[in-house]
Amino acid sequence: MKTICYFNSTDQWGGGEKWHLETSLYMQKQGHDVLFICNKDSELHKRLQNTSIRYxxxxITNLSFLNPFSILKVKRILMKHxxxxxxxxxxxxxxxxGMAAKLxxxxxxxxxxxxxxxxxxxxxxxxxxxSVVTDILANSIxxxxxxxxxxxxxxxxEKIKVIxxxxxxxxxxxxxxxxxYLKQQDELVLATLGRMEFEKNQKFLIKVAQELKLRRLNFKLIIGGDGSLKTELEELAQTLKVSDVIIFPGFINSPQNLMLSCDVFLLPSLWEGFGYVLAEAALSKKPxxxxxxxxxxxxxxxxxxxxxxxxxDVQLFADKIEVLYHNPELRKEMGLKGFNFATNTFDSTKIQSDIAKYLSDV
Known part of the structure; x- marks a missing residue:
């Protein structure tokens, strides 16, 4: 049995935090001693209180590495456990x-x-x-x-592992x-989900909504999530005169609620390490x-x-949406293929087993 520490200081909730929590619970079930270190009152802290994991x-802030007392505090915690x-x-x-762990x-x-x-x-x-990191675990090629x-x-x-x-x-x-949201007759419901931050690029979808409106498509766009850009996104929707076709429901705790509401899932991210939400959309049989x-x-x-x-590319993105708008059978076919692909590729049963083997190798 080994003591495995998950260290995550973000206050928000995202793919990395979901991975940390789910993997820590799995490793605990496998008999390992699991410790979590996180920021007080963070989303992880709130969720850990409903588990048996020690924490x-x-x-920690972006400048904490300049404070030797922060590093020494973490060192003492690691040595204690x-x-x-x-x-x-x-x-x-x-x-x-990392530095605390080395010390x-x-x-x-x-x-x-x-x-x-x-x-x-x-x-x-x-x-x-x-000099510090011994291994890197990447979530995609x-x-x-x-x-x-x-x-x-x-x-x-050779020390960079992909799982x-x-x-x-x-x-x-x-x-x-x-x-x-309950769709209206002959309406195409589009949806996206993610933190409202620069890299998630929701501004692009508001411009796409403007283009779809110009093409006279009957649609609604649900932009799920919260973040520092929420007000800016809402103001842009008003400026481009698309507020009537866009819904901002805020933070969504259950992705299923969003997936049940839409016909097509959109992701305008500038980059993604993996994209949990894409796999979730595929498992919901959404193109x-x-x-x-x-x-x-x-x-x-x-x-x-x-x-x-x-x-x-607003025009090409809108073109693809329009293809799906006019072809409900294609939406169904792509959704089914996505479900099969996600089921065969991202099943946590096998992946958690791979992670357990990886983490157990000391």
Whole structure:
């Protein structure tokens, strides 16, 4: 039995936090001693209170790595619990918890990379990836490829492991939800879900809504999620005169509620490490329209389970939506193919087993 520490200081909830919580619960069931370190009053803190996982609370910010007392506090926690393996998900966590783990003599210091964007070739990064990190766990091939994009010698490629995010398919497909919106006759309901931050690029969809309205399509667009750009997005919808066709329901706790409400799922992200929500849309038998960037082609099979377009091309993106608007049978066919692909590729039963084997290897 090994003591595995999950370190995640974000206050929000996203794919990385979902992965950390689900994997920690699985490893605990496998008999491992699991410890979680997270920020007080974060979404993870709230959810951990409903589990039997031990946790310690801290307060980490982007500048905490400059405070030696923050690093020493984490070191003391790691030594107290005799941690064998630590997994971090954020760059700022690596700078604090990674250094603390090195000082505490933790044997495996794993940086889980969840974003398919290149790591900067900075002096600080060269130090951390050569002297602190022992392993990198990537959630897609695209994510792995970007780790060494700026510096091929930053980290040994053979120590970068790819394991896709897994989904508990039985639970997801059997969970009953309540639609957020009931579609009107002959209406096409489009939906997206994600944090309202720059990289999620919801502004693009508001421009797409303007184009679809000009084409006189009968549709509604649900933009689910919350974040720092919410007010800005709502104001843009008013400016472009599409507020009447866009719904902003806010934070959505259950993706099923959104998926039950829509005919087509849209993802305008500028990049994705994996994209849980794409797999969830596929398991909901929804065709997908997204960009042909980063890891998205690993989750959406072009022209089979959905359409992929060039980045930020409003006209082509609207064209694909219009094709699905006029072809309900194609929507059904793509949705079924997406379900089969997601079931065969992202089943958490196999993926969690792979993760357990990976984490158990000290």
């Amino acid at each position: 310690e609370l801290i307060k 005799q941690v064998d393996v630590i997994i971090m998900n954020l760059s700022r966590d690596l700078k604090v918890a 505490a003599g933790v044997r495996r210091i794993i940086y889980r990379r969840g974003s398919a964007i290149p790591i900067k070739n900075s002096v600080m990064n060269r130090y951390y990836f050569k 695209a994510t792995k490829d970007t780790v060494l994009e700026k510096n091929p010698n930053l980290f040994p490629e 896709y995010n897994g989904i508990d398919i039985k639970t997801f497909t059997k969970t009953e939800g309540n639609p957020l 997908i329209v997204a960009f042909d960037v980063a890891s998205i082609p690993e989750v959406v099979v072009a022209n089979e389970t959905g359409f992929l377009t060039p980045l930020n």
